[in-house]
Amino acid sequence: MLMREIRDIISSSKATGWVLEPEAKRLFSFLGLDVPRFVWAKKVEEAIQFAEKIGYPVVGKVVSPKLVHKSDKNGVEIGIANDEKLKETFRRFSQIDGFAGMLVEEMISGIELIIGAKVDDQFGPVVLLGIGGTGVEIYKDVTLKMAPLALKDAESLIRCLKAHSLLEGYRGSKPVNLREINRLLMTFSELVMDLESLIESIDLNPVICSPTRCVVADARIMLRQ
């Protein structure tokens, strides 16, 4: 069953055709998933206040209903180290078409993954897991399953990645929190089943995984037209 908050987010995004990143993150945190601490700053002062509270460095992202692919317009700035740089970035973003504020969030480090879903014409909702986050099309290391996932499907999504040893601890590095990835995949699969009639696809990209956390660092929900 969909929570009312989730239904509200989806229905208020209908006009845009997709759910803006801060709203998508709010949706995933409703589901108990880990998202970076963030603020949607409409004014530069709010951005600075938040950055000073959580401490630099931070990530800045443009929010614009006219921009589906932020990186196409240099709309993401990673590793902002001080007030100066934050102001400059805010100014730059405000020139972008449809500017509706700036997302300021904590920097997360770890292995980047993509978790995605689409509603396939022949098979209905499917869930995808891939290595590389934004670089996924370069690595082409992805696994796919029909939703809803059983726990063994989630485990096999991870196990069947070519680079699975990277996640399970490679050459002395600590394994990432596999239980958190499983939990994320299972929750995501349920959501996708519930949203089947409303969505075209969802990208959680990147999901950043470390030995402790598994954080949805960006999310995009494309609605069915």
Added chain:
Amino acid sequence: MNLEPLFKPQTLAVIGVSLSNDRHPANVVYYKNHFRHQAKVFSVNERGGLLQGEKVYPNILDIPQKIDLAVIATRAEMVPGIMSDCIQAEAGGAVIISGGFAERGRMDLQERVATIASEADFPFIGPNCLGTYSFPYVDTFFIPAERIVRPEKGRVALVSQSGGILVDHMIKLAEEGVGLSKAVSIGNKALIGEMELLHYFTDDPETGVIVFYVEGFKKGEGRSFVLAASQCPKAVIVLKSGKTPDGTRAVSSHTASIAGDYEVFSSILSQYGVVEAKDEFELIAFAEALSCYQKPIEGRIGIITGSGGHGALAVDACLSHGLSVPLLSEQDQSEIREKISPRIQAIASLSNPIDLTGSVVDDDFVSAAKILSTKQEVDCVLILLLPYTPGITSDLGARLSQIYRQDGKPLIAYVPHVEKYRMFIEGFQLNQVPVAHSIEEAIHMAVALRRRQPC
């Protein structure tokens, strides 16, 4: 819906025979069934008359016997009316050979026919198809009997959207000595499609393996198909065409662009243990292997051969297909060494692959296979047999097949396929052991058993 009349009719009406053109598809169907198959066959043409001295009926309703299967080969426009006649005559079902429906933009005509049939719960195959081949009962393919290569009766059922692909695979099955239970070309699949045939063949006692050639599923049909196939106790093999993307897809999200139609199809088949054949070579090898063995393996292969080179090539092929070739322990190796002929004890290499050398005799193969079949380390045994090895006889296939029956570990043989060695090949095949014509194909057969395992 009862599909039995489509495959086991006792009476057949061929509607649309020509009185002037004996090469008309309907005439071909009429003659081949008249001369070669068990169903009693009647011909229909609205003008009536005689065809080679046999009465031609003006309408199916005029035939004095109840008809189990009507084969319709008239112009498309006439089909809805004929379909209603068939239903009124209480026929059991129909095959519509005629083209000129959805594939020619006449979706309306096709829908009319489908509606008439489904309202009467009347099963039909097609239109625009070859229909059913079910020896010795019926053959609705409009291909003269002498042009068809007929596989022996066996356990593989073939279902194909394309008639040409179907006939081609029948030839290949015959060539490899793989038996066929029934074949059906479904054409435009206006009423009966993959789903209905999956259910029919799941219950068909003659069929052990169900093979589909699929171009595409209708909306949502892929999901119901894999879910049903995963519940089917028989192996289901699918070959898909149209694997390459059309390139016109809008890249609105990464997932949508990476998870193309084929990637989704292939991943979901393996999720549910539905065996995907990537090409026609795999398809035939898979059908042969899975008509002998139903149980999936994990893919830990034991290899027994009389030639080191064959063993080495087989290991390479196994590893490149993601199968493993585990080493045997010293203890297991000495167990085998004690059981083989004294003259090869010192020269045989027993770590896996087991190379029994050119001095091997039947007993050595049998002893090694027996021991290997009891070991947890392997779950499938490959026998690479060189019939030119002087100490080998054609009894070997029958003797080795006994081991499978005792220990349940599938055995796959490789024997070069030339006429001279036919007795060796049949020694395996007639005892339900699949025989590959190349080392690579033997590995494909093992891959088939592994793909039965949901991943």
